[in-house]
Amino acid sequence: MPTRNVDLETHLYCQIEQVSPIPLIANFSCKAGEVLAVVGPSGGGKTTLLRMIAGLSVPEKGRIQCGEQQWFDDELRIKLSPQQRHIGYVPQHFGLFPHLTALENVISGLDHIPKSERKARALDWLERVNLHGLPARLPAQLSGGQRQRVALARALAREPSVLLLDEPFSAVDRETRERLYIELARLKSQLSIPVVMVTHDMNEALLLADKMILISQGNMLQQGEPFEVLSHPRNETVARQMGLRNIFNAEVSGRDAEANITWLKMGEQIIASDSAPELAIGQEVRWVIPNQGIRFNAISSGRLCRSINKLDIVIESMLVMGESVRVKARMADVDEVFNMDIPSHLAEKLSLKTGLATTIALKSEQVHILES
Incomplete structure (x- = not known):
């Protein structure tokens, strides 16, 4: 993927508020080249927030902007579709088409480039996520970790403005998860786009994220660098959510x-x-x-x-x-x-x-x- 300048072009800004169906208040930004972890318990609003960034859900009010492009603004009545936002999205259980091979799954996300270029682009990204030799396999013939890599390759092959990861490692075993951490850390150095990762795993956030947001019951409790939040939680609620026992x-x-x-x-x-x-x-x-x-x-x-x-x-x-x-x-x-x-x-x-x-x-x- 071509390297982009780390500037306003790929800076994600999100300020949203809603009361129903799920209460949610959030205000944050994520720079190009950063991994932002959104951490919190189940039902706290993490996936809802991710879907709003992706354009799959619409907030009651607020603003979502990527670089100079407005994705959502309730006052200006701007509401871009997921396709117009050009995001890379890896859902919790990967969202692969079961009847398509690994190669075909990656190609399915490349309708924005000429047909003649799609296969080469897809093969290149399967190589980048260490899936060479497996392009003809169906998802059922792949391990959980391999399916996760196909989903990641499909999202990244789009050269997205923003990469969104929803509990990306929850469906794989611990050993595979450790390997995938290394893989994402390696890929992160090549990416010059904002990466927003939803997780309930605090260790995952501490390991992979440059910044983190703690969210609970739709409210942002604290945000900052992971070690800073761990060392200086705002209050006891944050401390306990961070897993601090002393x-x-x-x-x-x-x-x-x-x-x-x-x-x-x-x-x-x-x-x-x-x-x-x-x-x-x-x-x-x-x-x-x-x-x-x-x-x-x-x-x-x-x-x-x-x-x-x-x-x-x-x-x-x-x-x-x-x-x-x-x-x-x-x-x-x-x-x-x-x-x-x-x-x-x-x-x-x-x-x-x-x-x-x-x-x-x-x-x-x-x-x-x-x-x-």
């Missing part, structure tokens, strides 16, 4: 706006947070820390001792989950439990076991105070 109560015991530090008190323990929102001394707050903000290391190494936030804990339980271990540990002087996932080899190296008293460190830049 959420605690504390009291503000001090605040240094100049140094950008807030001191939090849990029992007799003082914890530093590298942020200083407008909070009063003595105010009760909720705070959160992601798994990567907890350092579980050997005290003897000396590295832990330099941390401001050292906590004494007692391990209550350990659950082996393949290459990682889920550790549940209680603070020594406070009735609070930390949940940590650590690599199995580290747990073995540190001789961690149920009942062991040890110490963890919390990265102060990852201790995030939630909005009330």
Whole structure:
């Protein structure tokens, strides 16, 4: 596919609002060359949003624009069809024609180019998604991962203005999904169009997306870079939707706006947070820390001792989950439990076991105070 300039030509902007049949409010943009993940639970409005971008559903009001072309504007009464928008769309179960071969399925999306060029274009994209040697097979003769690649080839062969992916990896097994992640990451470097991916899988979004939107019950809860949203969720609803489990109560015991530090008190323990929102001394707050903000290391190494936030804990339980271990540990002087996932080899190296008293460190830049 020819490389396009990353400019206004392929910048997607979406601002929509509706009350029925499904309430939905969204306002976001996606640049060319970016993958935007729309993440949320089933029934939260993710697929509805994708269908509105595609032109398959019509919002009550708002505006959808790609580059300088208006796709939808309720005030100007603009409503382009899916064909006029020229999008690439991969539905959840791929939407392949069962009676057409892989090659014919890709060709079916190429009615916008001369007939004489369609076969060569289709074969080229089947090669690009690593399906060479399989163009004559019917969908029933292909694995789930291969069918997904055919659907992706069909969408990309159109040289679309925007690529839309609806739960693109949910219908394949874990091993295939891992291979497809690598495939999409490789293709992403070649694409200079906005890519909007709907998923309920947080790890998928963290792995593949440049930006993410959290959506629930038709409302956008937060948007930003995945790691930023994970490290700084706006409120407890966002934190829990992100899968964060270490959420605690504390009291503000001090605040240094100049140094950008807030001191939090849990029992007799003082914890530093590298942020200083407008909070009063003595105010009760909720705070959160992601798994990567907890350092579980050997005290003897000396590295832990330099941390401001050292906590004494007692391990209550350990659950082996393949290459990682889920550790549940209680603070020594406070009735609070930390949940940590650590690599199995580290747990073995540190001789961690149920009942062991040890110490963890919390990265102060990852201790995030939630909005009330």
